[in-house]
Amino acid sequence: MEIKVLGTGCAKCTSLEDVTRKAVEEKGISANIEKVEDIMQIMTYGVMTTPALVIDGKVVVKGRVPSLEEIKELL
Amino acid sequence: MEQQRKLKWMGAIIIILPSLLALYTHLQSLIDYFTYQILPLSSESHFGQAINFFLYDTIKIVILLFLISSLMGLVNAYFPVERLRVYLTTKKMYGLQYFFASFFGAITPFCSCSSIPLFIGFVQGGIPLGVTFAYLITSPLVNEVAVAMFLGLFGWKATLIYAGSGILLGMIGGYILGKFKLDRYLSDWVKQIQQNAHIEAGRWEGERRSFFDRLPAIIKDGWGIVQKVLLYIIIGIAIGATMHGYVPENFFTEYLSEDKWYAIPLAVILAVPLYANAAGIVPVIQVFVAKGVPLGTAIAFMMAVVGLSLPEATLLKKVMQWKLIGIFFGTITLFIILLGYLFNWII
Numbered sequence: 001m002e003i004k005v006l007g008t009g010c011a012k013c014t015s016l017e018d019v020t021r022k023a024v025e026e027k028g029i030s031a032n033i034e035k036v037e038d039i040m041q042i043m044t045y046g047v048m049t050t051p052a053l054v055i056d057g058k059v060v061v062k063g064r065v066p067s068l069e070e071i072k073e074l075l
Numbered sequence: 076m077e078q079q080r081k082l083k084w085m086g087a088i089i090i091i092l093p094s095l096l097a098l099y100t101h102l103q104s105l106i107d108y109f110t111y112q113i114l115p116l117s118s119e120s121h122f123g124q125a126i127n128f129f130l131y132d133t134i135k136i137v138i139l140l141f142l143i144s145s146l147m148g149l150v151n152a153y154f155p156v157e158r159l160r161v162y163l164t165t166k167k168m169y170g171l172q173y174f175f176a177s178f179f180g181a182i183t184p185f186c187s188c189s190s191i192p193l194f195i196g197f198v199q200g201g202i203p204l205g206v207t208f209a210y211l212i213t214s215p216l217v218n219e220v221a222v223a224m225f226l227g228l229f230g231w232k233a234t235l236i237y238a239g240s241g242i243l244l245g246m247i248g249g250y251i252l253g254k255f256k257l258d259r260y261l262s263d264w265v266k267q268i269q270q271n272a273h274i275e276a277g278r279w280e281g282e283r284r285s286f287f288d289r290l291p292a293i294i295k296d297g298w299g300i301v302q303k304v305l306l307y308i309i310i311g312i313a314i315g316a317t318m319h320g321y322v323p324e325n326f327f328t329e330y331l332s333e334d335k336w337y338a339i340p341l342a343v344i345l346a347v348p349l350y351a352n353a354a355g356i357v358p359v360i361q362v363f364v365a366k367g368v369p370l371g372t373a374i375a376f377m378m379a380v381v382g383l384s385l386p387e388a389t390l391l392k393k394v395m396q397w398k399l400i401g402i403f404f405g406t407i408t409l410f411i412i413l414l415g416y417l418f419n420w421i422i
Contacts, residue, residue: 042192043192043199043268046196046199048157048196049155049156049157049192050189062157063155064292067292
């Protein structure tokens with residue numbers, strides 16, 4: 001599974017990355033988590049509010065940090 | 076299970092909201108009881124009065140900020156910025172687009188880290204630069220923290236004036252900047268995006284989660300905003316309370332009074348290098364006003380502090396050339412000064 005966390009480096013973006021890593025770990029799935037900080041790359045996903053979560057190329061969450069439970073469900 | 080959770084949240088709202096409102100309306104007598112009876116401090120002493128002031132203002136503003144942030148979060152959950160973009164690109168607005176962009180900038184929680192993605196997002200959708208500027212000007216000026224602080228320290232009238240003029244400033248500033256054909260001063264990669272701009276109508280999809288699924292996160296975010304600025308609120312109010320006691324009456328009047336024509340430009344220019352958030356600056360502004368500075372001058376100062384900041388300028392460097400940043404900030408500065416004169420003249 002390809003997971004990308006989009007964010008320019010604000011506090012919310014780092015917390016989204018942390019929750020996502022935890023969710024992946026607890027679910028025990030193998031996934032490649034990448035943090036995308038470059039604004040030009042972020043914009044190619046068409047999001048306007050960071051942080052955003054991309055799973056297998058699809059934007060599933062934008063502009064907020066979801067709970068651990070929600071991310072597990074999304075995975 | 077789903078039903079149970081729904082009931083739990085409904086119950087929580089039914090209990091918490093009225094208790095917060097009751098606490099808010101009876102706050103002064105509760106704080107009086109606490110400071111003068113329980114502690115007990117003398118209601119005659121300066122110290123007792125200062126503590127009373129401090130507790131009252133802090134708690135009042137925390138309640139206001141929590142309610143306003145949650146309300147803004149709620150509006151945003153149902154009308155996110157992506158939806159605004161679809162509106163702005165697909166509907167004929169006859170000039171109203173400046174109002175919508177500016178108004179939306181006011182009701183969204185402001186975070187300087189999201190202004191760049193928003194800017195690009197607007198450009199990507201083919202929204203004119205002027206409309207984008209309208210959003211960009213109002214967004215930092217009118218935000219949940221500024222509104223809560225104004226409401227708590229100046230009352231609703233001054234708050235309406237502040238928010239209204241912030242929106243007006245965005246609209247007029249955006250409109251005028253839009254007339255100048257400034258697109259050539261964007262960064263090269265932004266120009267490329269602009270050339271490939273296309274209207275992605277209907278790409279906005281509403282979230283399908285129910286109200287009660289979304290509410291916990293909205294309330295949690297609202298509280299998160301309070302936590303983030305709580306320290307600044309406390310420091311700001313503490314400074315304000317101290318200044319109240321020690322700065323002599325009419326201290327500022329000599330330099331910043333109404334009959335001195337240079338007072339407003341001076342206040343604005345002094346404010347630019349100051350980088351503070353609304354939480355820290357409003358309590359100080361309140362002292363200024365109490366000690367004889369006209370409200371218009373004070374509002375101009377406040378707008379310059381929160382709206383014109385160097386960190387914001389360096390962020391914008393990614394999408395604009397220096398010349399455009401200069402024009403952008405120059406125009407806002409000019410309009411803030413004009414607004415200050417206007418208020419002092421009206422009030």
